[in-house]
Amino acid sequence: MIKTWEQLEQEQPIVLRMVRNSLMKGRLAHAYLFEGMRGTGKRDVSQILTKSILCERAIEGYRPCEECSNCKRINNNNHPDVHIVEPDGLSIKKNQIQSLQEEFSKTGVESRQKIYVIIHADKMTTNAANSLLKFLEEPHADTTAILLTEQIHQILPTILSRCQVLSFTPLSPLKMQEQLKADGMKASDAPIIAQITNDYDEAFLLSSDEWFVQAQKIVVKLYMTLKGNPLEALVALQREWFVHFKEKDQYDRGLDLLLLLFKDLLYIQLGKDEQIVFINERSQLEELALKTSSQMLTEQMTSIFEAKRKLQGNMNPQLLMEQLVLKLQEGSSVV
Structure with a gap:
């Protein structure tokens, strides 16, 4: 399910406030590290930040419209200037980061902006992490990196120092319960499941x-x-x-x-x-x-x-x- 800015603001108010302020002031960092336990919305926020950057008619200067071509293609994971890197097997390998660097040496297909998102950044091999470090040390203009991790202690300190770190906190069981019921979960199931997991997707899998x-x-x-x-x-x-x-x-x-x-x-x-x-x-x-x-x-x-x-x-x-x-x-x- 694609979450709106308002929904994510309810779940991660501090993170969304920081992102909004950066967007409105035109002071986006060239690299972000989203860290926090599974199910706290890191991937959802990376997607909404990507849309905010590339949206053709952002509302109030920061909220994606969700209607333009760019927003729709990002929601469908097929925007040519947005690249997502995930582990190939158990790890993210050096050649994956090198391919990313080659891609980003080219001009954006449709705009000057290019964005890459690295899922489970903690699973980069040592060689992959060192390759990324070089990339972060000399960032391309109009490039935004978003790294996601559940294991911040596994990230190289030299990479951490080049990223703006945003920490995601778990939803309280009560908020989780309210959200699950609002999204259609049975009132008798939501209280137990909200205590068992903080992961929204896992919660609905458990209910069935x-x-x-x-x-x-x-x-x-x-x-x-x-x-x-x-x-x-x-x-x-x-x-x-x-x-x-x-x-x-x-x-x-x-x-x-x-x-x-x-x-x-x-x-x-x-x-x-x-x-x-x-x-x-x-x-x-x-x-x-x-x-x-x-x-x-x-x-x-x-x-x-x-x-x-x-x-x-x-x-x-x-x-x-x-x-x-x-x-x-x-x-x-x-x-």
């Missing part, structure tokens, strides 16, 4: 992912069995959890969902019902929250955090879950 839908049901069912005898909970692990959660990242996601469920119980006790994410289970959770102490919930959440830490330390996932369930069950008795 049957594995994720089933994972939520299994997590809720597992919690309900914690009120029974130990054998019942361990059987639930064998019959459902171990069948559905196979990879390490799936276990981690399952633990995230379990943690969110315990947070919901705590929010209910604190009178913060508006922060509940398992909306469909609200009535059950309200009843269960009355039967558990806040201290016990806090201890159980600490156990889940510890399980996540052990999972990253390569502990056997099945053994980890069995130990966690027994520990959670110790604290699940009625107060």
